[in-house]
Amino acid sequence: MDAIFHEKQEGSLCAQHCLNNLLQGEYFTPVDLSSIAHQLDEEERMRMAEGGMGSDEYRTFLQQPSGNMDDSGFFSIQVISNALSVWGLELILFNSREYQSLMINPINEKAFICNYKEHWFTVRKLGQQWFNLNSLLTGPELISDTYLALFLAQLQQEGYSIFVIRGHLPECEAEQILGIMRVQQQQRPKLIGEDQAQTSAGRLATLSQTEIGFNVQSDAVDEDEALKRALALSRQDIDVEDEEADLRRAIQLSMQGAVLTNASTDSSSGRVRVDSKAEGELRGNNEMLTADELRKRRQAYFDRQQQPLQSNIPSQENTTSIENSSTEVDQQQKPSL
Structure with a gap:
């Protein structure tokens, strides 16, 4: 025709x-x-x-x-x-x-x-x-x-x-x-308008499918990134919790005098040595802590708790004498009248 x-x-x-x-x-x-x-x-x-x-x-x-x-x-x-x-x-x-x-x-x-x-x-x-x-x-x-x-x-x-x-x-x-x-x-x-509309609809459908594919990939990437961030935060929280637990145990031991009672000071290294039981409670990775390191960890723990723990700890003077003999003298403080 x-x-x-x-x-x-x-x-x-x-x-x-x-x-x-x-x-x-x-x-x-x-x-x-x-x-x-x-x-x-x-x-x-x-x-x-x-x-x-x-x-x-x-x-x-x-x-x-x-x-x-x-x-x-x-x-x-x-x-x-x-x-x-x-x-x-x-x-x-x-x-x-x-x-x-x-x-x-x-x-x-x-x-x-x-x-x-x-x-x-x-x-x-x-x-x-x-x-x-x-x-x-x-x-x-x-x-x-x-x-x-x-x-x-x-x-x-x-x-x-x-x-x-x-x-x-x-x-x-x-x-x-x-x-x-x-x-x-x-x-x-076909009608001229109908032919153009179908052509435009086909292009829009192709574009929509492409955008959907991009969105699916983008959503998958976002989910992966969110999962990675969640895992990282969980690991960080676990590390913080472990560190705080160690500090709490160390503070309790130090406050009760358990560490100092069973400890001996090495003047040359400046390190505090603890017995095997205290050492297992104070650290779980066989590392030696200096007095300064222990003090810094205590202070960091206090700052995170945002309350002055020292105000809740009654002040007392502990006098410990280390004698060459095996005799220990117990000192008892009597309340002043």
């Missing part, structure tokens, strides 16, 4: 597309149709002036916009009729009493022009087959003979005005080719 001339919709120039698709060639331009419309406007103005240029009807007519064309590119049925009259073609209303009285089968006609809400399109017979040449379609649509009457009836129910084309249409290449062969249409054309 490449031989069939088919103008697609541009702006609101459906009247131009309708005429050119009917005549199967670029016979009319917007300028041509505008000239016809201005000519019709002038003829109407002259008829209104016959009733008096000072009349209210004439003033009202001058204030009204043109009924034959507008700025969008719409042209009236009068413009189309005058344009076709150049080719000796005539328009007859399909559902008029005049035409219906003829009882003519639509299959035996040559072409129809259809109009609904300022949209015009052509249905024409080329060779022995009918085609819908609507400019809103992506291409010509093949209409079977049995479906033609139903198609026209459906258009009438939808509010279309249908005009029968009478006269000799100009010769065209499609008429010659389809006069000796018939064509088949595997896939019907």
Whole structure:
């Protein structure tokens, strides 16, 4: 069907597309149709002036916009009729009493022009087959003979005005080719807007799938990162808890004097040596703690607890004497009277 001339919709120039698709060639331009419309406007103005240029009807007519064309590119049925009259073609209303009285089968006609809400399109017979040449379609649509009457009836129910084309249409290449062969249409054309919408929908669907893939990967990465952070925090909390437990045990031992009781001081190293039992409670990793290190850990623990533990510890003076003999002297403090 490449031989069939088919103008697609541009702006609101459906009247131009309708005429050119009917005549199967670029016979009319917007300028041509505008000239016809201005000519019709002038003829109407002259008829209104016959009733008096000072009349209210004439003033009202001058204030009204043109009924034959507008700025969008719409042209009236009068413009189309005058344009076709150049080719000796005539328009007859399909559902008029005049035409219906003829009882003519639509299959035996040559072409129809259809109009609904300022949209015009052509249905024409080329060779022995009918085609819908609507400019809103992506291409010509093949209409079977049995479906033609139903198609026209459906258009009438939808509010279309249908005009029968009478006269000799100009010769065209499609008429010659389809006069000796018939064509088949595997896939019907779509509306131009529908085709663009499906293309846009396909692109959006592809984009959405891509974004979903990115989001899934991003969510997986976020979950992994969150898990890693949670594990790190848990390990840190465990380390803090272990350290605080060691400090609590060390403080308790030091406050009870258990460490000092069982300890001996090495003046050369400055380290406090504890017996095996105290050493196991004070440290679990076999490391030797200096007095300064022990004091710093105590202070850090006190700071974390945010309360002065020293105020809760009763002050007392412990005097420990280390004698060379194996005799220990117990000193008891009596309360002063």
